[in-house]
Amino acid sequence: MSQEKSSYPVSKRGPEDHEVRDQIVTAATEHFSRYGYEKTTVSDLAKSIGFSKAYIYKFFESKQAIGEVICTNCLREIEDEINAALNKTAYPPEKLRVLFKSIVDSSLRLFFQDRKLYEIAASAATEKWDATIAYELRIQKILQGIIHEGRQAGDFERKTPLDEVVKVIYLVIRPYLNPLLLQHSIEFNADAPMLLSNLVLRSLSP
Amino acid sequence: MSQEKSSYPVSKRGPEDHEVRDQIVTAATEHFSRYGYEKTTVSDLAKSIGFSKAYIYKFFESKQAIGEVICTNCLREIEDEINAALNKTAYPPEKLRVLFKSIVDSSLRLFFQDRKLYEIAASAATEKWDATIAYELRIQKILQGIIHEGRQAGDFERKTPLDEVVKVIYLVIRPYLNPLLLQHSIEFNADAPMLLSNLVLRSLSP
Numbered sequence: 139m140s141q142e143k144s145s146y147p148v149s150k151r152g153p154e155d156h157e158v159r160d161q162i163v164t165a166a167t168e169h170f171s172r173y174g175y176e177k178t179t180v181s182d183l184a185k186s187i188g189f190s191k192a193y194i195y196k197f198f199e200s201k202q203a204i205g206e207v208i209c210t211n212c213l214r215e216i217e218d219e220i221n222a223a224l225n226k227t228a229y230p231p232e233k234l235r236v237l238f239k240s241i242v243d244s245s246l247r248l249f250f251q252d253r254k255l256y257e258i259a260a261s262a263a264t265e266k267w268d269a270t271i272a273y274e275l276r277i278q279k280i281l282q283g284i285i286h287e288g289r290q291a292g293d294f295e296r297k298t299p300l301d302e303v304v305k306v307i308y309l310v311i312r313p314y315l316n317p318l319l320l321q322h323s324i325e326f327n328a329d330a331p332m333l334l335s336n337l338v339l340r341s342l343s344p
Numbered sequence: 345m346s347q348e349k350s351s352y353p354v355s356k357r358g359p360e361d362h363e364v365r366d367q368i369v370t371a372a373t374e375h376f377s378r379y380g381y382e383k384t385t386v387s388d389l390a391k392s393i394g395f396s397k398a399y400i401y402k403f404f405e406s407k408q409a410i411g412e413v414i415c416t417n418c419l420r421e422i423e424d425e426i427n428a429a430l431n432k433t434a435y436p437p438e439k440l441r442v443l444f445k446s447i448v449d450s451s452l453r454l455f456f457q458d459r460k461l462y463e464i465a466a467s468a469a470t471e472k473w474d475a476t477i478a479y480e481l482r483i484q485k486i487l488q489g490i491i492h493e494g495r496q497a498g499d500f501e502r503k504t505p506l507d508e509v510v511k512v513i514y515l516v517i518r519p520y521l522n523p524l525l526l527q528h529s530i531e532f533n534a535d536a537p538m539l540l541s542n543l544v545l546r547s548l549s550p
Binding site for chain 1: 469508511516529542547
């Protein structure tokens with residue numbers, strides 16, 4: 139990257155750009171998780187990392203751009219956990235149960251174990267950052283894969299259009315996927331995954 | 345009422361207590377809907393109605409107590425609309441569709457047409473006022489009635505425990521019933537009632 143023509147000429151040969159970006163993201167994650175995302179400015183961040191504000195702006199055009207990377211990392215972590223859980227079973231109805239359970243468990247753990255990072259996720263969901271939209275689409279893709287597989291195996295009915303089934307199951311799980319809704323659904327978290335996946339499975343019976 | 349022994353002796357014979365209460369509630373509804381619930385104090389309210397603060401406190405122990413009555417009135421209005429819609433049909437599956445549609449339509453109209461009154465509903469939902477809890481239980485009761493009726497008519501399956509079915513359908517509709525969730529679900533309002541009631545009806549097929 140540092141060999142490429144850049145609109146930000148680097149005065150001397152230093153670490154690779156992606157290394158500096160990673161370094162900023164790591165420090166920002168640490169800083170935000172301690173002091174919160176909303177209240178922190180890029181100046182605060184620069185001071186705490188020991189970089190100049192101008193240097194940070196060479197790598198990220200705004201605080202949100204840093205937040206987006208952190209958010210993407212968080213959502214990837216949830217997704218990795220979901221995929222790891224799904225890989226343990228091959229039976230589509232069971233995959234659906236596992237999907238519901240792991241979405242609720244991973245989202246809760248990540249969004250609420252660390253209340254300060256929750257702020258970033260909440261901003262992302264409120265302002266519909268690309269990271270959130272991409273994540274929601276990927277979850278719908280996973281859902282679509284499970285339904286498709288279950289239909290082929292004869293486990294699920296095939297009369298209802300696939301798109302409708304994916305969309306409505308996504309609507310059912312959305313309150314436990316979106317951090318803005320999740321914060322108001324916590325009292326139901328113990329029962330919801332089981333009850334909702336049972337309902338969905340009854341609706342899918344051939 | 346004014347004949348009864350009261351802990352607040354009235355100095356001269358005036359209007360009945362319930363009349364004064366209604367008068368305060370009407371004026372407060374008007375005032376809150378213009379200036380918001382959160383920012384208004386009982387002093388502001390007293391000034392605007394032309395009563396003394398002490399006089400208002402004779403009838404309501406707090407601002408929340410007034411808010412509770414307003415909230416109850418709002419929720420009753422939603423419920424009346426839901427019941428009026430339900431009375432137009434006798435077929436349980438159709439009743440379920442109507443229930444979903446009318447919950448979404450009435451909640452949206454009442455909570456969002458008047459953003460300032462929405463604040464009261466949001467406080468009520470956040471702080472779990474009695475008015476909200478009672479409303480949620482009444483909606484569950486309506487739901488239970490429809491499921492029970494559909495089971496007796498042979499329209500719905502009877503294997504799943506009735507309580508589980510009621511609870512899970514309530515969970516499915518909750519994002520459109522609870523104002524805190526509804527504000528984050530608006531983009532789905534056009535499709536959600538139809539998609540979700542179709543899903544629920546598929547799950548109920550005998």
